[in-house]
Amino acid sequence: xxxxxxxxxxxxxxxxxxxxxxxxxxxxxxxxxxxxxxxxxxxxxxxxxxxxxxxxxxxxxxxxxxxxxxxxxxxxxxxxxxxxxxxxxxxxxxxxxxxxxxxxxxxxxxxxxxxxxxxxxxxxxxxxxxxxxxxxxxxxxxxxxxxxxxxxxxxxxxxxxxxxxxxxxxxxxxxxxxxxxxxxxxxxxxxxxxxxxxxxxxxxxxxxxxxxxxxxxxxxxxxxxxxxxxxxxxxxxxxxxxxxxxxxxxxxxxxxxxxxxxxxxxxxxxxxxxxxxxxxxxxxxxxxxxxxxxxxxxxxxxxxxxxxxxxxxxxxxxxxxxxxxxxxxxxxxxxxxxxxxxxxxxxxxxxxxxxxxxxxxxxxxxxxxxxxxxxxxxxxxxxxxxxxxxxxxxxxxxxxxxxxxxxxxxxxxxxxxxxxxxxxxxxxxxxxxxxxxxxxxxxxxxxxxxxxxxxxxxxxxxxxxxxxxxxxxxxxxxxxxxxxxxxxxxxxxxxx
Amino acid sequence: xxxxxxxxxxxxxxxxxxxxxxxxxxxxxxxxxxxxxxxxxxxxxxxxxxxxxxxxxxxxxxxxxxxxxxxxxxxxxxxxxxxxxxxxxxxxxxxxxxxxxxxxxxxxxxxxxxxxxxxxxxxxxxxxxxxxxxxxxxxxxxxxxxxxxxxxxxxxxxxxxxxxxxxxxxxxxxxxxxxxx
Numbered sequence: 192x193x194x195x196x197x198x199x200x201x202x203x204x205x206x207x208x209x210x211x212x213x214x215x216x217x218x219x220x221x222x223x224x225x226x227x228x229x230x231x232x233x234x235x236x237x238x239x240x241x242x243x244x245x246x247x248x249x250x251x252x253x254x255x256x257x258x259x260x261x262x263x264x265x266x267x268x269x270x271x272x273x274x275x276x277x278x279x280x281x282x283x284x285x286x287x288x289x290x291x292x293x294x295x296x297x298x299x300x301x302x303x304x305x306x307x308x309x310x311x312x313x314x315x316x317x318x319x320x321x322x323x324x325x326x327x328x329x330x331x332x333x334x335x336x337x338x339x340x341x342x343x344x345x346x347x348x349x350x351x352x353x354x355x356x357x358x359x360x361x362x363x364x365x366x367x368x369x370x371x372x373x374x375x376x377x378x379x380x381x382x383x384x385x386x387x388x389x390x391x392x393x394x395x396x397x398x399x400x401x402x403x404x405x406x407x408x409x410x411x412x413x414x415x416x417x418x419x420x421x422x423x424x425x426x427x428x429x430x431x432x433x434x435x436x437x438x439x440x441x442x443x444x445x446x447x448x449x450x451x452x453x454x455x456x457x458x459x460x461x462x463x464x465x466x467x468x469x470x471x472x473x474x475x476x477x478x479x480x481x482x483x484x485x486x487x488x489x490x491x492x493x494x495x496x497x498x499x500x501x502x503x504x505x506x507x508x509x510x511x512x513x514x515x516x517x518x519x520x521x522x523x524x525x526x527x528x529x530x531x532x533x534x535x536x537x538x539x540x541x542x543x544x545x546x547x548x549x550x551x552x553x554x555x556x557x558x559x560x561x562x563x564x565x566x567x568x569x570x571x572x573x574x575x576x577x578x579x580x581x582x583x584x585x586x587x588x589x590x591x592x593x594x595x596x597x598x599x600x601x602x603x604x605x606x607x608x609x610x611x612x613x614x615x616x617x618x619x620x621x622x623x624x625x626x627x628x629x630x631x632x633x634x635x636x637x638x639x640x641x642x643x644x645x646x647x648x649x650x651x652x653x654x655x656x657x658x659x660x661x662x663x664x665x666x667x668x669x670x671x672x673x674x675x676x677x678x679x680x681x682x683x684x685x686x687x
Numbered sequence: 688x689x690x691x692x693x694x695x696x697x698x699x700x701x702x703x704x705x706x707x708x709x710x711x712x713x714x715x716x717x718x719x720x721x722x723x724x725x726x727x728x729x730x731x732x733x734x735x736x737x738x739x740x741x742x743x744x745x746x747x748x749x750x751x752x753x754x755x756x757x758x759x760x761x762x763x764x765x766x767x768x769x770x771x772x773x774x775x776x777x778x779x780x781x782x783x784x785x786x787x788x789x790x791x792x793x794x795x796x797x798x799x800x801x802x803x804x805x806x807x808x809x810x811x812x813x814x815x816x817x818x819x820x821x822x823x824x825x826x827x828x829x830x831x832x833x834x835x836x837x838x839x840x841x842x843x844x845x846x847x848x849x850x851x852x853x854x855x856x857x858x859x860x861x862x863x864x865x866x867x868x
Binding site: 256326327529542568635 | 709712747821
């Protein structure tokens with residue numbers, strides 16, 4: 192019997208930073224950690240207000256709702272793009288300038304959004320569903336709505352640049368995007384086992400989220416024209432379709448970028464090979480198509496939608512779970528089973544991320560059933576399932592990479608041993624409170640709640656407080672470790 | 688049987704199965720075995736797991752889409768009680784405030800300003816059905832009430848400052864012939 196041994200060293204030389212890379216990577220992830228904690232505090236404030244444990248004016252509540260949604264979606268996208276960049280630069284020559292430009296544009300966009308919300312009073316939710324931004328009943332000005340949308344556009348331009356650069360770099364090495372996806376091995380032929388999973392996932396994300404971001408840019412441009420030329424009215428259903436294509440794609444891209452950390456790091460901690468397979472290539476190719484056409488499951492209650500799109504929304508919601516359950520999570524569990532796993536913070540977070548993703552998909556898939564959606568749509572069931580796979584799925588993917596990067600430079604403190612269990616327990620209390628609230632028809636996005644809904648609001652607030660405590664401990668350790676890390680001199684990999 | 692309760696139990700069961708699978712694998716992660724043997728065995732099981740999911744998914748799809756849970760949008764329901772529901776920031780206007788149990792009700796739902804969510808809450812404060820109210824479109828929501836009582840309409844699509852206060856009420860009265868249509 193052969194005993195598992197490490198396949199590669201934990202910290203290969205081609206992942207080391209030069210000075211510029213270290214600065215930009217740290218800017219990304221430290222900013223992301225700080226913003227995530229701040230956004231969590233906004234979320235906690237809302238749960239406290241719903242619990243009646245804290246008095247928050249109505250206008251402020253919906254401003255917090257808007258800032259929290261936009262801030263969380265954008266920041267988890269920023270953090271997971273750092274994951275993709277960190278690993279992809281080993282295989283193709285990415286432009287550090289464009290990666291930095293994405294960061295600058297993100298920050299400019301974030302400032303515009305914050306100004307629109309907290310100075311302009313914009314509270315039209317992160318989904319900016321037409322025509323709410325221009326019909327606020329004088330609560331906010333149209334200029335505030337336009338500033339919010341311009342902030343989105345700046346962020347979208349940054350991400351588009353990043354993806355275009357990734358596709359350019361991938362094509363330069365692999366010839367075309369189809370070869371990078373491994374399409375030639377779908378129906379036969381001997382698969383090159385050294386073909387990088389990172390390249391496959393990055394190619395898929397670059398293609399799909401470029402389309403998603405472009406859909407967002409189109410709908411934002413349409414809405415901006417409508418703001419200043421109100422006579423040019425828009426088709427509300429068309430706008431809704433484009434908005435959810437963009438929103439669904441963007442948040443899913445975060446998962447697909449984050450999971451690269453699992454593919455790259457898990458075999459190093461398990462000591463088991465985790466090579467590319469035909470099932471893997473099929474799952475990513477199928478996901479490429481499905482992630483673009485599944486968004487109608489957000490519009491199942493829009494009966495004016497074409498019949499076939501509603502049916503497709505349900506069916507693709509089901510099938511989109513297959514690659515997760517049968518390839519990525521199943522593969523990760525197989526990789527770990529009887530491997531003599533080295534348990535440390537990165538490996539624990541990686542496995543948590545797999546659990547959060549797989550478990551969170553269960554209520555999401557069930558809600559994708561039209562008959563169920565008639566009872567659960569826009570209740571707290573929805574934040575229940577998306578917080579499950581974002582808080583306990585994607586965020587641990589990012590944290591795993593950061594703990595891996597800082598390696599042994601983890602400053603110890605009294606609470607070191609409790610941080611991980613605190614995060615898990617707090618996270619589970621938090622997401623199950625949402626799901627339980629949804630099961631009794633508690634609406635989402637309500638500033639004031641009925642007495643029968645308060646118990647789950649209060650347990651949710653307690654869960655959120657525990658998560659924030661854990662995140663403060665995580666962030667302190669990580670930021671200290673990242674600041675202590677050193678850059679090596681001279682490039683050792685393909686990154687430009 | 689209350690559907691929300693079924694959904695809740697199914698969800699807990701599904702998450703429980705996922706959790707138990709993880710616990711089993713993690714409990715065995717410290718042991719060592721030949722990687723090739725473990726992988727070969729696991730991937731053999733995966734083939735059947737994949738087929739099982741496909742079969743299960745096809746069956747659930749057929750059962751949940753037959754009959755299609757959304758009423759036909761192109762034609763008026765015959766013998767239905769008609770209710771026009773119009774949403775505006777921040778109130779609902781219903782063309783009638785009383786309907787009979789046992790006979791289908793067709794709600795013609797629209798909006799004069801922004802997107803709203805037309806969700807009907809039963810006497811037990813659980814949602815019985817819903818649709819969206821969208822400017823420029825009319826969604827036809829068909830529902831047969833079985834339980835008399837006071838029902839509430841709440842807005843479930845965020846529509847601005849008083850979104851949570853956008854509530855209307857109507858009565859479902861017993862059918863003339865004891866609840867039969």
